Every structure is written in C-alpha cells, then in structure tokens.
Amino acid sequence: MSDTPVSVAFMCVQNAGRSQMSTAFAEHERERRDLADIVEILTGGTHPADHVHDVVVEVMREEGFDLSERTPRKISTEELESCDYVATMGCSTLELDADDSDVDIRDWALDDPDGEGLDRVREIRDEIERRVTALFDEVEREMASGTTRTSDIDNA
Known part of the structure; x- marks a missing residue:
C-alpha cells in the first residue's frame, strides 16, 4: 500500500x-x-454557521459520535485545491474547476438536515455513512494499487 498522504475534504456552505x-x-x-x-x-x-445544528448533534449521538463541541470553520479554495478528494454536500459555492484540477470532486447532493425531523435526519445520516464508507473503500483500493488522482489524470 502506498504511504503517500491522501487528503479528503468534506465541505458545504455552513x-x-x-x-x-x-x-x-x-x-x-x-x-x-x-x-x-x-x-x-x-x-x-x-460561510460557516456558529455551531453544528442541534438535530445533527442529536442523531450523531445516537451512533456514538459527540459533535457538540465541534465548531464550523471556513475552508479556503487553496485548502480544497490541495486535497485529493473533495465531497460537497449539494450546497457548495465551491470555486474549483474540475477540468483544471487534480482534485476528485464529488457532489453528493444530500438534503440539508437543518429544520428536518429526526427520522429524515437519520436517513441523511445513514446515507452519509454509506457514502463515506464507499469513498474510503475506493481510497484504499487506489492506495493499494499505487494509483493516485494525479497519476490517473496525467495518464488520461
């Protein structure tokens, strides 16, 4: 398996x-x-919010994650351009140009949990978990084969 660091970003507006x-x-x-x-x-x-949405804290606590002390932060285009993978949530104001970038950009187009009921937020949470697991499966396969996003693009 490659020991080259891989960076993955998850971003949205808030x-x-x-x-x-x-x-x-x-x-x-x-x-x-x-x-x-x-x-x-x-x-x-x-455009980060002041705090993680309460409903998100609640449904993640059900799965053993404590997000109550996390603080939303601003992410820069420069940070995103340095990543191998960027997953946007369907609300991005991302300014990366996928055609001119070595970044593998994925728009997961997920519904915003803010203002939704617990059952709907649980569905969103579960879909996110599936997508993250699949992304890590892919990252591991690429690392094991020695391919990186850069080499894939260079050879395209």
Whole structure:
C-alpha cells in the first residue's frame, strides 16, 4: 500500500450538518482502517454557521459520535485545491474547476438536515455513512494499487 498522504475534504456552505457528519464518519473509518498516518481529513464551509445544528448533534449521538463541541470553520479554495478528494454536500459555492484540477470532486447532493425531523435526519445520516464508507473503500483500493488522482489524470 502506498504511504503517500491522501487528503479528503468534506465541505458545504455552513459546515454545520452534512459535512460535520461526513467528517465524523470519515474519522471513524480512518481509525478503523488504521490509516491515521496516511489520510488527512479536512472539513469546512464557505460561510460557516456558529455551531453544528442541534438535530445533527442529536442523531450523531445516537451512533456514538459527540459533535457538540465541534465548531464550523471556513475552508479556503487553496485548502480544497490541495486535497485529493473533495465531497460537497449539494450546497457548495465551491470555486474549483474540475477540468483544471487534480482534485476528485464529488457532489453528493444530500438534503440539508437543518429544520428536518429526526427520522429524515437519520436517513441523511445513514446515507452519509454509506457514502463515506464507499469513498474510503475506493481510497484504499487506489492506495493499494499505487494509483493516485494525479497519476490517473496525467495518464488520461
């Protein structure tokens, strides 16, 4: 397996819901797969909120994650351009040009949990967990094969 660091970012506008859930699941996957020294995880928003949405804190607590002390943060285009993978949540004001970038950009187009009922937020949470797990499966496959996003693009 390659030991080249891989950076993954989860971002949206407020960094108060979907991207925070994604980050928590990604941190769990990184630990579970023993990739702490290899995978860097970033999260942020273009216009961060003051706090993580209460309903998000509640449904993530049900799964054993405490997001109550997390603070949404701003993420810059420069930070995102340095990543190998960027997952946006369907609300991005991302300014990266996918055609001119080595970044693998994915728009997950997830509904905003803010203002939704618990059952709907649980559905969003569960979909995020599936997508994060699938992303880590892909990252591990690429690392094991020695391919990186840069080499894929260079050889395209």
